[in-house]
Amino acid sequence: xxxxxxxxxxxxxxxxxxxxxxxxxxxxxxxxxxxxxxxxxxxxxxxxxxxxxxxxxxxxxxxxxxxxxxxxxxxxxxxxxxxxxxxxxxxxxxxxxxxxxxxxxxxxxxxxxxxxxxxxxxxxxxxxxxxxxxxxxxxxxxxxxxxxxxxxxxxxxxxxxxxxxxxxxxxxxxxxxxxxxxxxxxxxxxxxxxxxxxxxxxxxxxxxxxxxxxxxxxxxxxxxxxxxxxxxxxxxxxxxxxxxxxxxxxxxxxxxxxxxxxxxxxxxxxxxxxxxxxxxxxxxxxxxxxxxxxxxxxxxxxxxxxxxxxxxxxxxxxxxxxxxxxxxxxxxxxxxxxxxxxxxxxxxxxxxxxxxxx
Ligand SMILES: *Cc1c(COP(=O)(O)O)cnc(C)c1O
Ligand code: SF4
Numbered sequence: 327x328x329x330x331x332x333x334x335x336x337x338x339x340x341x342x343x344x345x346x347x348x349x350x351x352x353x354x355x356x357x358x359x360x361x362x363x364x365x366x367x368x369x370x371x372x373x374x375x376x377x378x379x380x381x382x383x384x385x386x387x388x389x390x391x392x393x394x395x396x397x398x399x400x401x402x403x404x405x406x407x408x409x410x411x412x413x414x415x416x417x418x419x420x421x422x423x424x425x426x427x428x429x430x431x432x433x434x435x436x437x438x439x440x441x442x443x444x445x446x447x448x449x450x451x452x453x454x455x456x457x458x459x460x461x462x463x464x465x466x467x468x469x470x471x472x473x474x475x476x477x478x479x480x481x482x483x484x485x486x487x488x489x490x491x492x493x494x495x496x497x498x499x500x501x502x503x504x505x506x507x508x509x510x511x512x513x514x515x516x517x518x519x520x521x522x523x524x525x526x527x528x529x530x531x532x533x534x535x536x537x538x539x540x541x542x543x544x545x546x547x548x549x550x551x552x553x554x555x556x557x558x559x560x561x562x563x564x565x566x567x568x569x570x571x572x573x574x575x576x577x578x579x580x581x582x583x584x585x586x587x588x589x590x591x592x593x594x595x596x597x598x599x600x601x602x603x604x605x606x607x608x609x610x611x612x613x614x615x616x617x618x619x620x621x622x623x624x625x626x627x628x629x630x631x632x633x634x635x636x637x638x639x640x641x642x643x644x645x646x647x648x649x650x651x652x653x654x655x656x657x658x659x660x661x662x663x664x665x666x667x668x669x670x671x672x673x674x675x676x677x678x679x680x681x682x683x684x
Contacts, residue, residue, distance in 0.1 A: 352552040353520070356470060359404045363390050363426060366401055370421055371413035386416035391426035395641070399479050401426055402472040407549040410579055419577040419609045423473055427644065430474065434643035439480040441638045443676030450499040452487040457680055460508035460541075461500060465527065468518040471549040475604060475645040477637035477674075483514065490523060493530070501534045508539040517546040517553050525561050532565045540567045543602075545574040548581075551588035559595040569597050572631060576603045576610050578618030586626055593627035600631035603669065604645075605655075611647040613658050620659065620667045630669035635684060637674055649673075653684055 349357070360366050364374060372379050374390075383389075403424045411418045447454040454462040467483030469476075487493050500506055509531050516524065531537055542562075546553040562569040571592060575581055581589070592599050601623050605611055610619060620630045633656065636646045656671045672681040 350520075350555075352546075352550055355404055355406065355550060355552060356518075359402055359470070360408060361401055363396070363401055366403055366408070366421075366425065369408055370411050370415070370418065372416055383416055387427075388416055388425070389428040391428055391430050395430050396426055399426070399430075399472060399474075399476075399641075402469065404470055404550045406551060406584070407471060407580075410582055410585075412579075417608070418579075419615070420579055422609050423475070423576065423606070424471060426474055429644045430641035432643065433640070437638045437640045437643050439640055442477055442674045444478065444481060446676070450496050451485065452493060452496045453499060455506075459505060460510060461506050462510045462512050462543075463496065463516075463527075464513055465511045465516040465524075466514040466518050469513065469515045470518060470546050470553070473545075475606060475636060475639075475642045477639050477642075478514075479639060479641065490526065493527065497530055497534075500531065500537070504536040507536060508541060509537055510541040510543055512543045515544050515546055516542050517544045517558075521555075521557055521561065524558075528561065528565060532567050537567050539570055540565060541570040541572060543572045543574070547571075547573050547588045547592060548575045548585055551584040554588035554591055556591075559592065559597065562597055563595060571597050571599045573599060573601050573628065574603065575601055575619065575623070576606055577615060578622050581619070581622040581626065586622075589626045589628055599628045601628050601669075602632040602634060603630075604634045604636055605647045605652050605671075606636070606645045607647040609645075611651065611655070613655055613662075616655055616659055617662055620663055620669065624664070624667045630667055632681065633669040633671045634681075635671065635673040649684060 360369060367374055372383065374380055374383060401424070407420065407424075411420045415421070443456070444454055447456045449455045449461065452464050454464065456462075464481075464483065464486045467486065487496065500509060511527070519527070528540060531540055573589070589599065603610065603619065610616055616633075623630050633652070635649055635652060636642060638646070652671055656668065660668045671684045673684055675682045
C-alpha cells in the first residue's frame, strides 16, 4: 500500500502559497496577478474611463460581466501572460481568453454546469475515471489563470481532498485496482501545488507498482513560465513511472519569450510534452492562427495532441465555434503542415469510452 509521506502531512493547506516557508519566484508572481476587470483593461491600455476606449469596447462587443459572475469565477491573469497581449486591442486573442463578459450570464439552451459528466465519473473523492486504464486526480482547485471557457468552471472543488492526508482513500483506491496504469494530475492545475506537495503526491503514486505513467495536465508553463524549474524537472525525471506533460496553449501569441524557454527546457529534460488546445470562436478559429500555433509548438519540440471542440458549459456559449468549420480547418491544416503537427480534433461526449474524434 502506498502512503502519503510525512513531508506531505506536515502542511495541511494545499494552496501552495499560504504555508510555504519562503515563497518562490512563481508564487510571488501569483500573488501579484491581476484580479479585477478594470485593472486588466487598464493594463492593456483599454481604460474604460476613457470615452474613446469606451466606444472601442462597445464596438468590440465588450460589456463587463456582472458582479455575481465575477464572484463565482473571478478574474485571474498573471503579469507574464498579460505582457504578451497587444496594448489597445480589445480583440487580442489572449485578452479574450481571460476577459469576463456580460454574455457569460446568458442562459443558452444546451449549455449546462457539468457538460462533460464529471460528477458521474467520480470514483473516490479527488478521483475521476471515464476511460480504461487511466484515472484523473483533481490535485487542486487552484489555477494560475482563469480561462473564461473553462469546462470545470462550476466544478464542486470544495468536495475534493484539500488537506494532504485526505488523499489516502484515493491512493488506496488506485493501489487496489491493477487495471489502472496511468494517473493524470489535473484540477485546477497540479503545478499550483508547491514542489514539496507535488513531489509527495507524485512519489505516493509512483510507489504503486502497476502505475506505468504519471501525466500532468497543466497550463502553468504557458501562463507562468517561471514555474518550470530545474528542481521540478529533476523531480519528474527521478520518478520510476514515465512522466508525460500536457500543456495548454490556444494561440501562437502565447508561445513567445520565456514561455518558449520554459517549454524548451522541459523538452530538453527528456519529458514528452504535448499540447492541447480548445477551438475558440474569435480567438483561434481560423487557419492562420491554428497553423502558427502548431508550427510554433513543433519548433519547440512540443507535439500538438488534441484540439477540443468546446465543452458546452454554462457561460461559454460565445466561445463555441462551428464543428464543421473545425473539421474543415483541420483538413486545411493537414495540407499545410507535417502530419505530426496536426492535432486530433475531438469532443468529450459523456459515456463514450474515449474522446470522440470529429
Ligand atoms: C480527457 C480525460 C482523460 C484523458 O484522455 P486521453 O485521451 O487519455 O488524453 C482521462 N480522464 C478523464 C476523466 C478525462 O476527462
Ligand atoms: S487552466 Fe485549465 S482548469 Fe484552469 S481555468 Fe484554465 S482551462 Fe480551466
